[in-house]
Amino acid sequence: MNLGKTIAIVLAAGSGERFAGDDPKQFVKLAGHPVLLHTLKPFQWCPEISEIIIVTLPAYVNRIWEIVRDHQISKVKKVVIGGKTRQESSKIGIDCCEDDTDYVLIHDAVRPFITLEVIKDIIDAVEKYKAVDTVIATADTIVKVDSNSFISEIPDRSFLRRGQTPQAFEYQLIKQAHERAIRDGIENSTDDCALVLRLNHPVYTINGDEQNMKITYPLDLHIADKLFQLRSQTIQTYDREYLKHEFRDKVFVIIGGTSGIGESLTDILLECESRVYPLSRHTSPRIDITDEESIDNALSVIFGKEQRVGFIINCAGDLVRRNVEFMREEEWDHIYDLNIKGVFLLSRSALKYFKRQGFGYLMFVGSSSYTRGRAGYSAYSSSKAALVNFSQALAEEVYEYNIRVNVVSPGRVATPLRYRNFGKEDPRTLLSPKYVAERILMSLLVDTTGSVFEINGNEGALVK
Ligand code: CTP
Numbered sequence: 001m002n003l004g005k006t007i008a009i010v011l012a013a014g015s016g017e018r019f020a021g022d023d024p025k026q027f028v029k030l031a032g033h034p035v036l037l038h039t040l041k042p043f044q045w046c047p048e049i050s051e052i053i054i055v056t057l058p059a060y061v062n063r064i065w066e067i068v069r070d071h072q073i074s075k076v077k078k079v080v081i082g083g084k085t086r087q088e089s090s091k092i093g094i095d096c097c098e099d100d101t102d103y104v105l106i107h108d109a110v111r112p113f114i115t116l117e118v119i120k121d122i123i124d125a126v127e128k129y130k131a132v133d134t135v136i137a138t139a140d141t142i143v144k145v146d147s148n149s150f151i152s153e154i155p156d157r158s159f160l161r162r163g164q165t166p167q168a169f170e171y172q173l174i175k176q177a178h179e180r181a182i183r184d185g186i187e188n189s190t191d192d193c194a195l196v197l198r199l200n201h202p203v204y205t206i207n208g209d210e211q212n213m214k215i216t217y218p219l220d221l222h223i224a225d226k227l228f229q230l231r232s233q234t235i236q237t238y239d240r241e242y243l244k245h246e247f248r249d250k251v252f253v254i255i256g257g258t259s260g261i262g263e264s265l266t267d268i269l270l271e272c273e274s275r276v277y278p279l280s281r282h283t284s285p286r287i288d289i290t291d292e293e294s295i296d297n298a299l300s301v302i303f304g305k306e307q308r309v310g311f312i313i314n315c316a317g318d319l320v321r322r323n324v325e326f327m328r329e330e331e332w333d334h335i336y337d338l339n340i341k342g343v344f345l346l347s348r349s350a351l352k353y354f355k356r357q358g359f360g361y362l363m364f365v366g367s368s369s370y371t372r373g374r375a376g377y378s379a380y381s382s383s384k385a386a387l388v389n390f391s392q393a394l395a396e397e398v399y400e401y402n403i404r405v406n407v408v409s410p411g412r413v414a415t416p417l418r419y420r421n422f423g424k425e426d427p428r429t430l431l432s433p434k435y436v437a438e439r440i441l442m443s444l445l446v447d448t449t450g451s452v453f454e455i456n457g458n459e460g461a462l463v464k
Pocket residue numbers: 011012013014015016017018019024026055082083084085086087089090107108109110111214215216
């Protein structure tokens with residue numbers, strides 16, 4: 001419990017040479033949002049943080065104010081221009097704090113997985129120890145080498161840690177540490193704790209988090225994307241009351257809404273007192289997502305009637321299980337028309353309406369088979385992989401219009417489509433459509449776009 005003035009300084013003035021992207025890595029998109037925004041959120045949420053200062057590059061100041069404004073990161077009071085080195089940027093941030101500041105937390109903008117727990121732990125510790133680093137144990141053996149590449153020492157691993165951020169300090173102590181470093185001609189230290197140690201002041205450590213990775217190389221962005229999906233998945237606990245609270249009176253269009261997962265979605269939403277339009281080729285209005293005219297017609301009827309439509313969920317899709325050698329061209333076209341071209345046509349039509357109303361959510365039901373092609377599934381799983389990339393691209397295109405696009409990828413579900421293709425399977429090994437529908441609806445409440453939610457079973461998920 002900290003009652004003093006605690007400021008978070010977020011360092012975003014690097015140019016990301018090792019990452020080598022078009023934009024510095026703190027601005028690239030992760031799950032639809034700039035990395036920096038993910039980083040800022042936990043500091044905004046943490047009640048013990050009084051204020052946030054962002055240190056950045058001159059060309060990005062306006063863009064940051066836009067991000068901060070659009071996402072109500074109201075604790076950001078200053079966006080200032082950094083220096084040539086991390087040390088310099090850090091000093092600039094520190095010098096921007098008012099003199100009555102009690103503590104500062106210095107954090108890399110490129111560590112977007114920082115959690116509220118770590119922030120709280122470090123704030124508790126800094127009151128007691130005045131200087132604290134966030135570290136994790138090292139799985140690899142660390143060897144020290146000399147200038148000729150020979151090992152000079154293998155330190156005992158049990159005493160080694162990997163340093164992360166945030167690092168937290170009593171304000172006057174870190175200020176003094178930086179001033180001393182400059183006086184001693186030290187200009188390119190990458191670690192604020194190192195400067196405090198030079199004052200012979202002890203630095204305590206708390207445990208960070210394996211997932212609190214730093215985005216440094218291009219590969220790290222792929223790992224971060226995957227981590228983000230896993231995190232999205234783990235926060236989905238099902239809560240009917242919560243759904244009801246969020247979805248009452250909201251308008252849903254469910255395509256493929258009369259059987260399988262779509263039917264279960266419709267049932268649950270009706271119980272939540274949402275306004276639901278389950279559509280198929282046999283409903284009125286009729287919809288066939290391979291036929292643009294029918295899509296336009298159905299959407300214009302519904303938007304005309306409701307004015308505002310919150311969510312369009314597409315469950316329509318098909319599967320033909322056949323090896324490439326024996327697959328007919330019509331079968332191939334059928335799968336691609338339905339699973340991917342139909343989604344394109346549906347999206348193009350929906351965007352017209354969503355842009356007009358100023359918001360909207362497109363959710364596409366994919367399949368866990370998108371991650372790997374298996375014998376017999378060449379058309380199906382490649383179309384589901386295409387669906388994921390299509391959705392990520394679209395999510396970026398429409399982000400600024402407040403339109404979200406995500407995919408859910410369930411494992412094997414007990415649906416008519418499955419029974420048609422696989423005959424009798426032991427139903428106890430399949431996910432129930434109701435379980436999958438519940439998870440899909442929970443995932444709609446996660447604040448993200450361009451993401452894939454993987455839905456896997458546990459005991460309670462299987463068909464009884
Ligand atoms: N940083 C900064 N000012 C600098 C250098 C770095 O604010 N002059 C910030 C970066 O924006 C990043 C953090 O310090 O959030 C950690 O630095 P690093 O991962 O090294 O980022 P870059 O310096 O941008 O990358 P590179 O070293 O590959 O150029």
